[in-house]
Amino acid sequence: MSTEATPNLAGADGAAQAAPELAETGAVVETPFKRFVSEFFESRVAMGALFTLVAIIVAAILAPLITPQDPYDLGQVDIMDGRLPPGSEAFAEYTMVLGSDGAGRDLYSAILYGLRISLAVGITSGLIAIAIGMSVGLLAAYVGGRVEAIIMRIVDLQLSFPAALVALMLVALLGKGIDKIILALVVAQWAYYARTVRGSALVERSKEYVEAAASLGLSHARIMFRHILPNCLAPLIVVGTIQTAHAIALEATLSFLGVGLPQTEPSLGVLIANGFEYMLSGKYWISVFPGLALLITIVSINLVGDQLRDVLNPRLKR
Amino acid sequence: MTEQASSSVPLIEIQGVSKRFVKRLDFAGKLARRLGAGLEEETVHAVDGVDLSIAQGEVVGLVGESGCGKSTLGRMVAGIMPPSDGAVLYKGRDIASLSGDDKLEATFAVQMIFQDPFSSLNPRMRVEDIVGEAPVVHGLVSGNGKSDYVDEILTKVGLDPALKRRYPHQFSGGQRQRIGIARALAVKPKFLVCDEAIAALDVSIQAQVINLFMDLREEFDLTYLFISHDLSVVEHISERVVIMYLGRVVEAAQAEALFAAPNHPYARALLSEVPRLDQRKRDFQPIKGEIPSPLDPPPGCHFHPRCPQAFEACSSARPMLKTIAPDRISACHLND
Amino acid sequence: MTAVDETMENPEIQRDDETAPTLVVENLKTHFFTRIGAVKAVDDVSFSVKTGEILGLAGESGSGKSITGFSILGLIDPPGRVVSGAIRFKGEDLVTATPERLQDLRGNRIAMIFQDPMMTLNPVLRIDTQMIEAIQAHRKMDKKAARQRAYDALEMTGIPSPGERLNAYPHQLSGGMRQRVAIAIAFLNEPDLIIADEPTTALDVTIQAQILHEAQALCKRTGTAMIWITHDLAVVAGLADRIAVMYAGRIVETGVTDDVIDKPLHPYSVGLLGSVPSANKRGERLNQIPGMTPNLIGLPPGCAFKARCPRASDQCDATPEVSELLPGRKIRCHHPHFEEAAQ
């Protein structure tokens, strides 16, 4: 049971030694964050993606200020404006740069408002799912034994059940509404996080710093949340970005299946699902623009996530 | 506890301590066995009935190869792992029976220095938090006093306090090990368990850390249990040496006596096979065989399959530790 | 001067002079080009190994000893590469050799043994697969014959019941056993040179002794030259014919084992040897080298050991050249412990 000396002294990879040695000379004082930032921006693609994402989020937040129409106010939406091609003039005398959808919503406004909802749904469900999955996964890894076995069986059961189906059932059960969609997405996702966190927490738990903390008489809660948790965040962030993107796409699919968000306050997914029926009609803009918006959003989230994965994965560190 | 009592009672006493890691069969496993799957509960006797007492101020070296249970023993002493059997006594009181302040005192008194300077420091914490967290949490120092306190400790272990805002990865292996020592010192321990504490370090840094240990011992009147596979280090630093093989103590004696004339055949083999600078172009004559799995140790004397002097009794009866000379015990049938 | 004469008369060196060296490394430079600058992992390294000779390449972590080994085999991955210098293996320059030629030599004429036996064998392939493929990669031999050869090689390393081991997966073997397999693989094609990169570091003392024993015996028997890379001077002291000490990418001292260990010339060698506990008096402070290994990026010119060296002077700001102070003893230092050695 004793861990014998396995000094990993002469690294085969010479550069692996470079970073710490650089630091120890005091020549460069990099906090992990600074180093993370500089490594992150090594990829121009990732940088572009991050800026796009920030721009999208800012545009979504500022939507009421930069759009000609509040697409959720039925008093401002007129079906007589329906299905106008891009560049048409609306009744209310503004230009619909991206055209309008079947109900007469200005697509540009609807896309920005829709982004708000999609991002809110994706991020909120992600955060809640992370919070739940994180605690559960951490608990499983830390306590072990029977608790872990039970938790992991539940996780397995949940994972073996396709997320789309879980969401579908729940929404069918609970009805529509943002809160319900979020709940459905949380239920569909938490297990991924639980599994991820448990995996890395198991590794962390076996590390000596946890034993050290225990021998210093620190409480279990403190060890779990202050010591182990911060070290499990990297994979969580990576899974989180990808799952968030996935949640947004999933929400679109649910809308397509008729169990998504309300018709009158369309998310991007609802816009796409609604525009779907126009795809063969030549009125491409109703589906294509929201689709592009979704694509750009998800691609940039994923590119950011990918870069995060590469930067945060110590095994790929050069 | 009076001064008098503490001088007569050993600081740490280990009484018949065993540690078993059992993989139990669950319901399904039992059923499978009933159906003839030939499953057994697997028990690893990591530590098997070890007695050891360490007096205040002593440096004890614990030597052995992989699987001999020396790290497990160290962890039990440090209170990280509870023993399956037996008791670990701190100043004559069973640690397991303590509670409240007494327990905290015992917890602080025995600290551990770990092998891996990478994994033993939390990579997401700054040095000042690594060192200062426990004292602040337990009220040894106030939150305001933390900074000064950390400075003081870092200085003692030979680190520049100016570096305390850094993270572990910004330090070299030797510096990291110093941080680990500072963390332990921060709770004012009486006893340090050093588990291969220098094994991962370069030779030149090893020397620095060994020197540090010796300096600290003088300054704080520390007691050490020095666990290592490296005999030359143990020989250098320890007053008394305990040799373990597959969970059992095979020989224990004052360092000089032991290194001069090891009694147990395993101790002899071990000592002779350590590469030494003064042995050139030697013809290595190793003992044969592999170290058996602790899952399934050989009966009788665990060493008998590899022992050049083994005879019948060795494969059946477990040799008891006997005092073969003053302050010297050995577990070998040859001594009968 | 007497010391010089003695060295001259050393029968081993005499013998070496008669045979052409198996490997000659000249002014090898291997650098890694990283985000934060170029790392001169191997910087102007020269040495040679002769047939049947064991060269101990000693140094601490980051000294470039492993990179030197990988450079010889052409196994340096980006962002690293051999920048300049020559690696002459039996007269053939490996730096300029084609990848095909290198692949042909690797595992055939030059073999390597890695540090961590737990990691070097492919966990999902059986031992026989991994041995047979090593044979078949270099010579036409049917599977049965190759297997027999693998069996023989295992037997040679002293593995009990080699037939069973052939059918095993790596995880079924102990660390020592795996290292024996790795050694057997290295010897499979009867190479002229074996580079052993800390092959016993991860092993227990008694197992290490066994491996050292086998390696020594095999080299003696086959006449294979060997470069034994290690951080543990005590290991090479008992094994190597000659020792080269590396520090910060450079070889600071080379010489016959006894000479280097008994009469080190370079202050670093002196310090290193002094740090070993057995060289000190029990219970007393060790003769430590102050400071730390320098960072290889942005290393100032001059002697890399300058900052830690008790003998350093302004002269050390200039990079010391390699000089052959005594026959067979090359050294890179402005202030060698020459006087002490000479006594």
Add this chain to the structure above:
Amino acid sequence: MSEFMIRRFFQSAIVILAMSAIVFFGVNVVGDPVDMLINPEADQADIEATIRALGLDRPIGEQYLFFLKGIWVGDFGKSFIFGQPALQLILQRMPATMELAFAALFLSIIIGIPLGLFAGLKPESKVSKGIMASSIMGFSLPTFWVGLMMIIIFAVELGWLPSTGRGDTATFLGITSSLFTLDGLSHVCLPAFNLALLKISLVVRLTRAGTREAVHQDYIKFARAKGLSNRRIVGVHLLKNILIPVVTVIGLEFGSLIAFSVVTETIFAWPGMGKLLIESILVLDRPVIVAYLMIIVALFVFINLVVDIVYSLLDPRVRLRDQGA
């Protein structure tokens, strides 16, 4: 192994039982199937007769016990709208879904692994970056949208492939499948690709990640030091190691293929069980929903088992034991 099997068996039984309760009570909260079934012109008496006939007048607990009793003898109840045993309805449509899922799995492996391998071996090359970028697209767009796009492009505009439906079937080795006829293959191309899209991306990413990690492993370096050819290093040493996680994930994702087939089957009018499920949900055909979900759970349990066995075959380090804790 036997211990493992027994444990699995017990776990599966518990999982399936738990699932049956969740699903049964779950679907009973949604709407009222009678509203979906009855002709609007029917009067109250007709409605009540229907309710009685379907057993919906009894307390839900009683219905559940009755349902459990039925399961014991393999009876999942009769579909409300088809009047046939729910199990039979699903099994009837299972082959179509299975062949679609298998075709998609096949596509994701033969496309995903080579692309992922390439991207992992040459991470800096332009092609690799292209592969990775496309793989993101693969799971960025909703399946239904891509599906219709594919129909528009390949069936409507180019006219290469049929737009919807399942083609002719043939029987080979006792299996009746449309994969054995040309017409059948032409029909399966588009939906299988649509379904596989997400998985291709996943396999590409997994393979790439595995490759990038594996190439830095000592055993790969050792293989190179042995003088092995690149082909052998990549084809045997690398591939066999990265296949382990890939196979595991692919196996586990097989279930999600079946679940996602809900959407694909709807778009491509594929007569599989996914389409049946979505239609059953829309008209609240409870027995079919429950039976479907239970079959899915059983299928998952089975897939997990197969994955674990395959895993142990691929990775000799894993013995099928002690999966419990």
Add this chain to the structure above:
Amino acid sequence: MRNVTTSVGCACAAVALMAGLATSVSAESLTIGISAEATSVDPHFHNLTPNNQIATHIFGGLVNQDSKQTMLPGLAVSWKPIDDLTWEFKLREGVKFHDGTDFNADDVVCSFTRAPDVPNSPSSFGTYTKGKTVVKVDDMTVHIKTETPYPVMVNDVSLIHIVSNEKGCSGTTEQFNNGDVTVGTGPYKFVSYTPGEKIVLTGNPDYWGDKPVFSDVTLRPIKSSPSRVAALLAGDVDMIDGVPTADLATLKKNDDLQISEGVSNRVIYLHLDHFRDDSPFVKAKDGGPIKNPLRDAKVRKAISMAISREAIAERVMEGQAIPAGQLLPDGFFGVSENLKPMEYDAKGAKALLTEAGYPDGFQLRIHGPNDRYINDAKIAEAIAQMLTRVGVQTDVETMPRSVYFKRASRGSPEGLPEFSFVLVGWGAGSGEASSPLRALLHTYDKDRGFGASNRGRYSNAEVDKLIEEALATVDDAKRQDLLAKATEIAIEDGGIIPLHYQVNAWAAKKGISYRARTDEQTRAYDVFKE
């Protein structure tokens, strides 16, 4: 690596080309992509439009409904009431079942016996056979007796398909599905039924009426509308039904296609909460409680006036709707000639609201399904827009019908209709106004089977009286007047607010045309070659 992908692509393409060559289209074959799939081939299992439309191919009733739901002689050549309680049907001579056996009165009697009593049928045909006794008079004559005068006898009889006494009457649903007993007298013979995939039929050359045009007919369910359209465009099917409104304009412009449109018997309308003073989804302007304004006839009229039916028909339905002023479109039995669609008049609506005491309007929520009627959710949204414009601030909640109908009918805690303002549709299967009047506008009366779908609980004694009288009047002219009168009163009173009649569209390849049917069925028999 690229090679692999390319070769996969090639393989697919090759398969495609070969398959393309293999399917040579027979001139006599017809493949129809249908939106709704039959759940069985058993003509007495599950009274559901998709099932009935399959049954009409294979079987057929004593009376047939033509495309305008006019009653035409089917297996009966003539019928007449011989007294208030008895109808006489004369059967067609020389008709043979597909298996060669002769058709006679025994088949009729046994079919009427089987129809209400098929095991596991979720919605039985008992609705149409209830209270009727079928008596064989001779081989070619049957009498149907009732306990009370029953004017809509012929309509009911037309919905019961006649199966063979020898086979069908003792057959199980399963035997119908696998073809064992699937023999009828209809224009098409059964070939095969693959659930979820297709139903294959072959022409019956011995059909007593006009010979079927196509020898091979395949009905393929394609539920997703864009996919159905794509299948037509790709040439995989020859014709589709349920052409989505979104694509209609484009398809009309396509020279390779031919569109058939026809108004249906389905009216889309709004129910309003007539029975609660405190209606759950009506709130005051400020969100506080309010006495239910929907009980005020002026408010109801104002709402009707505020809705531009033209805009809905044109913009939402893209022309596939006709503004409605009553329960059935012109030409159906029982419609009133006096009722016209309410003119859109936003100002008038506002004035009326002010008059009713709601100058600032109030808050309202409209509930509707999102997967039941053509563009249902969008219609609800358009109405909400329009009402919001006149001050009735309306929001929308749509849901799948599986959830919707239960809540709309009895979703409140007391088991009453849950919503205040609902969007629904009604298709008169019998083709006359008595059907919607009885179900939607008669006072809810569970025991007598009235007002079964009266989700607003509209109650008007006068209307009730007229409906009940009409249902007991066998004389057609008299009944027509009674029904029209009842409709007029109820609509004027705002019992429900009719919006529009759906117009259904079929699209077919050039050379094929479809005679659009008001009952929304798709029948190969109504497909013609040009």
